[in-house]
Amino acid sequence: RYLLYDVNPPEGFNLRRDVYIRIASLLKTLLKTEAWVLVLPPWGRLYHWQTPDIHQVRIPWSEFFDLPSLDKNIPVIEYEQFLAESGGPFIEQVYVLQSYAEGWKEGTWEEKIDERPCIDQLMYSKDKHDYYRGWFWGYEETRGLNVSCLSVQGSASIIAPVLLSNTSARSVMLDRAENLLHDHYGGRDYWNTRRSMVFAKHLRVVGDEFRRKYLQSTDEADRTHYNEDWTQMKVKLGTAIGGPYLGVHLRRKDFIWGHREDVPSLHGAVKKIRSLMERHKLKRVFIATDAIVEETEELKKLLPEMVRFEPTWEELELYKDGGIAIIDQWVCAHARYFTGTSVSTFSFRIHEEREILGFDPKTTYNRFCGAKERNCEQPTHWKIIY
Numbered sequence: 001r002y003l004l005y006d007v008n009p010p011e012g013f014n015l016r017r018d019v020y021i022r023i024a025s026l027l028k029t030l031l032k033t034e035a036w037v038l039v040l041p042p043w044g045r046l047y048h049w050q051t052p053d054i055h056q057v058r059i060p061w062s063e064f065f066d067l068p069s070l071d072k073n074i075p076v077i078e079y080e081q082f083l084a085e086s087g088g089p090f091i092e093q094v095y096v097l098q099s100y101a102e103g104w105k106e107g108t109w110e111e112k113i114d115e116r117p118c119i120d121q122l123m124y125s126k127d128k129h130d131y132y133r134g135w136f137w138g139y140e141e142t143r144g145l146n147v148s149c150l151s152v153q154g155s156a157s158i159i160a161p162v163l164l165s166n167t168s169a170r171s172v173m174l175d176r177a178e179n180l181l182h183d184h185y186g187g188r189d190y191w192n193t194r195r196s197m198v199f200a201k202h203l204r205v206v207g208d209e210f211r212r213k214y215l216q217s218t219d220e221a222d223r224t225h226y227n228e229d230w231t232q233m234k235v236k237l238g239t240a241i242g243g244p245y246l247g248v249h250l251r252r253k254d255f256i257w258g259h260r261e262d263v264p265s266l267h268g269a270v271k272k273i274r275s276l277m278e279r280h281k282l283k284r285v286f287i288a289t290d291a292i293v294e295e296t297e298e299l300k301k302l303l304p305e306m307v308r309f310e311p312t313w314e315e316l317e318l319y320k321d322g323g324i325a326i327i328d329q330w331v332c333a334h335a336r337y338f339t340g341t342s343v344s345t346f347s348f349r350i351h352e353e354r355e356i357l358g359f360d361p362k363t364t365y366n367r368f369c370g371a372k373e374r375n376c377e378q379p380t381h382w383k384i385i386y
């Protein structure tokens with residue numbers, strides 16, 4: 001049977017990567033009873049992918065991730081393969097996940113799931129043949145045969161009994177899948193799935209070449225030995241030393257107004273960067289940022305030695321905004337010392353990548369303080385479990 005899912009449209013790439021981990025956990029639960037395969041939701045129409053004139057919709061996962069690696073964790077197929085083998089662009093059952101209209105009373109958390117009337121306006125509408133039409137990742141010809149709403153409060157596997165017993169549909173889509181929580185956040189399954197999310201090789205190659213050329217960083221010298229087979233990669237924390245540069249993720253744009261408190265000013269960021277370079281005796285700094293041109297110009301003035309990955313037009317067209325962001329993350333993940341932006345899932349994914357590569361957590365879990373912050377706590381630590 002086929003499991004499909006989608007996420008609330010405004011959510012960004014790196015929160016979606018987290019939702020994948022929750023769904024993979026659900027799939028593992030289903031597999032204990034029946035043969036299921038996860039259909040990877042094509043990427044597209046993400047708010048942050050703003051480069052004009054490139055086609056950024058219906059993007060298969062293989063453009064960003066290594067499919068054989070994902071497949072070593074759970075069975076996955078691309079949407080196009082689903083179309084080819086399932087007999088057409090039809091999804092038999094769509095469940096739109098939502099919370100409970102009545103909310104939940106404090107102190108009485110319980111896991112539950114119930115079929116309920118849809119709370120929000122349904123993002124699907126019936127066509128003249130009584131099929132449901134909707135976004136479906138930009139595949140206009142896809143139709144749903146039945147759409148209903150499920151109120152859910154709980155971790156991903158809470159929906160397994162519903163999929164196994166309440167419906168016999170061969171293809172089931174969970175829309176608004178971010179409403180499901182992690183089964184075991186930070187546990188063994190979490191990390192296995194996370195580790196299976198290996199970036200596509202062509203992006204890693206570009207990042208590695210950039211490291212070598214501009215940052216004097218190679219896996220041998222940095223002791224970041226990468227095994228193409230993640231199941232064989234068992235490095236000890238603290239063994240990786242990383243390239244001779246400071247890695248920085250400086251989240252701007254919507255964060256400047258969305259999280260005012262913990263976003264630094266450009267001057268504040270540069271001051272922090274300089275002090276970190278001095279403390280760790282690093283002459284180079286790599287900056288990943290989504291800042292607008294005016295801000296990057298100002299940054300360059302304040303920090304002329306900074307290094308950025310600035311794609312050519314051809315590279316942008318080839319790798320797209322999503323691929324460029326991955327290259328930025330990859331380079332940050334290999335730095336001797338990293339500092340990110342508070343509450344950014346983009347930074348969180350870099351933290352995890354560094355954990356997988358074997359960096360000492362002290363070099364990883366650092367963030368900028370907001371302009372007015374006094375007590376600037378470090379982000380919580382992860383613990384990798386094999």
Ligand SMILES: Nc1nc2c(ncn2[C@@H]2O[C@H](COP(=O)(O)OP(=O)(O)O)[C@@H](O)[C@H]2O)c(=O)[nH]1
Nearest residue numbers: 012013014048288289290324325328344345346
């Ligand atoms: N290339 C690049 N893109 C970035 C950077 N920071 C943010 N972005 C873009 O902005 C999006 C931020 O959304 P999201 O992934 O949800 O992370 P979050 O909003 O920071 O938690 C990313 O997916 C990228 O498309 C960066 O340093 N480099």
Ligand SMILES: *[C@@H]1O[C@H](CO)[C@@H](O)[C@H](O)[C@H]1NC(C)=O
Nearest residue numbers: 113114115150161162165166
């Ligand atoms: C699933 O079926 C059981 C047994 O018939 C029923 O009690 C339950 O309410 C159903 N759950 C959903 C979410 O439809």
Ligand SMILES: *[C@@H]1O[C@H](CO)[C@@H](O)[C@H](O)[C@H]1NC(C)=O
Nearest residue numbers: 093115145146147148166167
């Ligand atoms: C649609 O799905 C709901 C929930 O599973 C079910 O109660 C209903 O009977 C289905 N309708 C049709 C026409 O299959």
Ligand SMILES: [Mg+2]
Nearest residue numbers: 011012015345
């Ligand atoms: Mg976001």
